Amino acid sequence: MRHASWLVAIVLGLRAASMALAAPSTSAPELPLLVRPDEINMPLLERAVAIDQMARQTVEQLEARPVPAQFTAAEVAQVGQGVVACYFLNAFGKQLGDRCEAAGFDYQLRQEGYRKRIDIIVDKWRKAPGYRQDDLHRLAKQVHDAGVAQLPGLEARIQQGELEAVERVLLGTIAELSRYTVWLGSSGNPYLIPFNNLLLNKVEPPLHELRIKRTVDDLTAVLAQATVNFEDLPAQLARARADVGRVGVAPWGSESLGGPDIIGRVGDEWRRVQIRAQRMVLAEAARRITHGPVPLGAEKTISALGNMQQQLLAGLSELVKADTARVPAAEAPALYERYVAEIARLAQLGQRDEIRAALEPVLVELAAKEPGFKTEVESYATATTELLRWRRRVAAAQARHRLRNALTPAGTLLAIGRKQNTPGLFVVEAGGFHSALLDSAPAVLGLWRERAIGRQVTAIGVTGLGGGKSIGMYQGRTYARFTLPISTAVDNETRAIKQALLVSPGRPALSLDAALAIAAADAGNYAHVGGSLTELTLEPVLTRFLLLSDRSVGLLPVGPLPPEPLLFDMRPQVMVRFDLAPSWVGHECFVVDLAP
Amino acid sequence: MSRLHDFFMENSWPALTIGIMHTTFTRSCAAVLVLFLSLFAGCSCSSTPAVSGVTKNDNPAPAPLQDLANVLQGAATAMGTGNVEMNVEGEVKADRCFARFTPPANGRSGVLQLMTNEKLNPDIRDEHFPAVLLWAEVQAASLAELNGQTITGHLFVQRDVNSLLYASPPSKPVAIKVASASALAVTCEVRDAELPQADGDKLAKANGKLVAVVK
Numbered sequence: 079m080r081h082a083s084w085l086v087a088i089v090l091g092l093r094a095a096s097m098a099l100a101a102p103s104t105s106a107p108e109l110p111l112l113v114r115p116d117e118i119n120m121p122l123l124e125r126a127v128a129i130d131q132m133a134r135q136t137v138e139q140l141e142a143r144p145v146p147a148q149f150t151a152a153e154v155a156q157v158g159q160g161v162v163a164c165y166f167l168n169a170f171g172k173q174l175g176d177r178c179e180a181a182g183f184d185y186q187l188r189q190e191g192y193r194k195r196i197d198i199i200v201d202k203w204r205k206a207p208g209y210r211q212d213d214l215h216r217l218a219k220q221v222h223d224a225g226v227a228q229l230p231g232l233e234a235r236i237q238q239g240e241l242e243a244v245e246r247v248l249l250g251t252i253a254e255l256s257r258y259t260v261w262l263g264s265s266g267n268p269y270l271i272p273f274n275n276l277l278l279n280k281v282e283p284p285l286h287e288l289r290i291k292r293t294v295d296d297l298t299a300v301l302a303q304a305t306v307n308f309e310d311l312p313a314q315l316a317r318a319r320a321d322v323g324r325v326g327v328a329p330w331g332s333e334s335l336g337g338p339d340i341i342g343r344v345g346d347e348w349r350r351v352q353i354r355a356q357r358m359v360l361a362e363a364a365r366r367i368t369h370g371p372v373p374l375g376a377e378k379t380i381s382a383l384g385n386m387q388q389q390l391l392a393g394l395s396e397l398v399k400a401d402t403a404r405v406p407a408a409e410a411p412a413l414y415e416r417y418v419a420e421i422a423r424l425a426q427l428g429q430r431d432e433i434r435a436a437l438e439p440v441l442v443e444l445a446a447k448e449p450g451f452k453t454e455v456e457s458y459a460t461a462t463t464e465l466l467r468w469r470r471r472v473a474a475a476q477a478r479h480r481l482r483n484a485l486t487p488a489g490t491l492l493a494i495g496r497k498q499n500t501p502g503l504f505v506v507e508a509g510g511f512h513s514a515l516l517d518s519a520p521a522v523l524g525l526w527r528e529r530a531i532g533r534q535v536t537a538i539g540v541t542g543l544g545g546g547k548s549i550g551m552y553q554g555r556t557y558a559r560f561t562l563p564i565s566t567a568v569d570n571e572t573r574a575i576k577q578a579l580l581v582s583p584g585r586p587a588l589s590l591d592a593a594l595a596i597a598a599a600d601a602g603n604y605a606h607v608g609g610s611l612t613e614l615t616l617e618p619v620l621t622r623f624l625l626l627s628d629r630s631v632g633l634l635p636v637g638p639l640p641p642e643p644l645l646f647d648m649r650p651q652v653m654v655r656f657d658l659a660p661s662w663v664g665h666e667c668f669v670v671d672l673a674p
Numbered sequence: 675m676s677r678l679h680d681f682f683m684e685n686s687w688p689a690l691t692i693g694i695m696h697t698t699f700t701r702s703c704a705a706v707l708v709l710f711l712s713l714f715a716g717c718s719c720s721s722t723p724a725v726s727g728v729t730k731n732d733n734p735a736p737a738p739l740q741d742l743a744n745v746l747q748g749a750a751t752a753m754g755t756g757n758v759e760m761n762v763e764g765e766v767k768a769d770r771c772f773a774r775f776t777p778p779a780n781g782r783s784g785v786l787q788l789m790t791n792e793k794l795n796p797d798i799r800d801e802h803f804p805a806v807l808l809w810a811e812v813q814a815a816s817l818a819e820l821n822g823q824t825i826t827g828h829l830f831v832q833r834d835v836n837s838l839l840y841a842s843p844p845s846k847p848v849a850i851k852v853a854s855a856s857a858l859a860v861t862c863e864v865r866d867a868e869l870p871q872a873d874g875d876k877l878a879k880a881n882g883k884l885v886a887v888v889k
Contacts (some may be wrong), residue, residue: 454780461776461785463794465809468830472841475872574844578811578828580782668844
């Protein structure tokens with residue numbers, strides 16, 4: 079009995095070291111899923127990580143042992159260590175789940191796996207010489223009787239509101255009992271009943287309610303921190319438009335900016351609002367805790383973001399018009415060139431077709447202010463339009479051809495993630511799916527390590543982050559991450575495209591169409607990047623986006639938010655990061671192999 | 675007739691013929707005129723390669739006669755809609771081809787384009803297949819200056835609406851012989867131009883001729 083208490087104390091005292099940047103991957107499947115690093119989650123996670131390690135090691139040691147030559151107290155202790163670890167892993171996992179952390183669901187699934195493996199060992203070891211069920215009943219009864227003697231005191235403490243303290247005592251008692259009842263099958267259940275009854279009827283419901291309330295309060299704070307007024311940016315743009323139309327510049331923050339520079343600033347803010355909107359929607363869904371109707375707040379946010387985008391496109395168009403009305407004809411060509419470049423950069427953030435449709439007509443009006451320049455712009459378009467169209471057609475066909483043998487990350491997830499008598503993240507129901515933890519992260523990742531690493535994958539919607547570091551946009555619960563090497567081949571094609579578009583220092587692209595292609599090449603933004611899969615990492619959807627920095631680039635293009643099944647319980651939902659070793663690059667105008 | 679036929683098909687001036695052969699009337703008129711001009715120009719009727727790979731006129735006729743020939747060819751082609759006769763892993767024939775010439779200006783190169791689409795940036799539903807674009811950066815101030823020159827540029831060929839797409843990569847232009855060029859019509863030839871297949875793994879060789887009406 080003392081030994082058992084000591085074991086429970088050990089397990090409860092376990093803490094893992096720093097959890098910073100941890101995430102379970104094919105190379106380290108046992109690491110924990112990302113959690114919001116607050117004062118409740120981190121202690122829970124540190125305990126869960128350490129207990130998980132103990133449970134895993136214990137089970138592995140048990141599996142490595144042959145059936146004992148003689149069944150002794152040592153066998154009971156060794157198996158008991160695994161059982162107690164599982165019990166607490168489940169308890170802390172549940173609490174993390176109540177915090178809307180997928181990591182909690184993962185630990186509950188992990189302990190289920192350990193328990194199944196322990197049950198197999200128990201079945202074998204029961205046959206060992208010296209195994210006597212009577213002894214185990216006697217030991218269980220001792221713990222039971224001692225625990226029952228404590229129950230009146232615990233009831234009193236419940237009345238006094240000491241719920242967490244009582245929970246600890248009851249969990250400890252049940253864990254100790256489990257060391258023996260694991261051998262007894264259903265005949266051991268009666269020993270557990272009084273403690274489970276008290277725990278499940280009088281302790282856990284109010285505690286659960288308190289914990290959920292705290293979680294909702296915390297998520298409400300997250301929501302408040304993320305909340306933006308979707309009318310602010312269009313209003314700021316409208317004010318700037320009036321000034322730009324009058325004097326050519328407008329105050330923007332602490333600066334005084336011309337129209338083209340204002341477009342750059344609008345892009346920065348638009349991207350920030352996009353990220354905030356994603357956080358707002360997911361915080362709303364998380365606050366609901368389980369499944370249910372789409373929260374009204376989330377619907378409003380999605381709608382407000384859409385309205386804002388329409389207002390911004392109209393506002394940007396009005397800005398260019400106002401500047402066009404103001405600018406003297408002689409200055410129109412230089413202003414046009416600046417607008418084309420800035421609008422092309424803005425369109426790198428997303429909504430490219432919409433931005434082009436909204437702003438190309440007003441750029442034509444600006445060019446027309448100076449008749450000679452208008453002719454130059456028209457000649458430029460005549461000389462380059464067909465070349466661009468064919469280049470894009472060819473590059474798209476080349477990428478499609480390569481995609482036959484190299485699926486996108488989302489396509490790869492569809493191919494490898496289905497649960498079909500194997501660990502997986504989804505089952506296809508009525509034609510749809512969303513990836514959630516149906517099996518533990520280590521189980522899923524262990525399978526993928528065997529079956530998926532080395533596959534050819536094609537990332538889409540790639541944004542260059544500088545220094546070759548790149549990210550493929552979030553789509554279908556996946557995104558990609560990789561570093562592009564310095565490539566002479568890419569440089570040559572980029573140079574050739576610029577030359578073909580008649581661009582040289584001091585002579586920029588004169589059509590938005592051409593400027594878009596050049597801006598993408600200069601930024602390292604590619605329609606496709608293909609390569610072999612080096613690592614898969616699981617990330618929780620809620621936590622990943624709730625923690626997403628306002629300055630994040632590339633994961634979420636501006637535009638409609640990525641569709642999420644908000645009717646479902648979002649807590650166990652996960653996404654997959656694909657790390658690639660790139661072997662080819664697909665710009666919108668060329669596809670080129672990277673040197674090996 | 676056979677010698678005349680050989681002349682049309684193999685002489686270094688055959689560019690004259692393709693666009694001309696659209697109507698019986700223009701074919702017979704042009705044949706006589708071409709024969710006349712070629713005799714005056716001292717041009718041999720023996721077979722010579724259509725693409726020589728040099729960057730200057732291969733068999734220049736005296737300038738006035740050459741100009742007249744180009745004008746006549748242009749006039750004849752302009753009455754039709756141009757055509758394409760090529761082979762890129764199979765026959766590529768089109769009964770329409772249009773040229774656009776953008777002269778150099780404001781420090782930017784000029785561009786010569788021959789294409790099977792009459793309009794720029796057509797909707798895919800309005801596009802005719804096989805579709806071809808020949809695009810070249812040029813320094814010439816006029817189309818006439820390009821006459822007889824071999825230039826480098828890019829060739830795009832799509833034989834079918836959904837497949838068989840070939841193109842020269844941006845950094846690997848192909849040689850293009852401007853067999854004739856006037857304000858009315860342009861004829862270009864390519865020989866053994868390497869075109870990787872975009873929707874397949876083949877490296878095709880493009881051979882043939884584009885006779886285009888200047889837009």
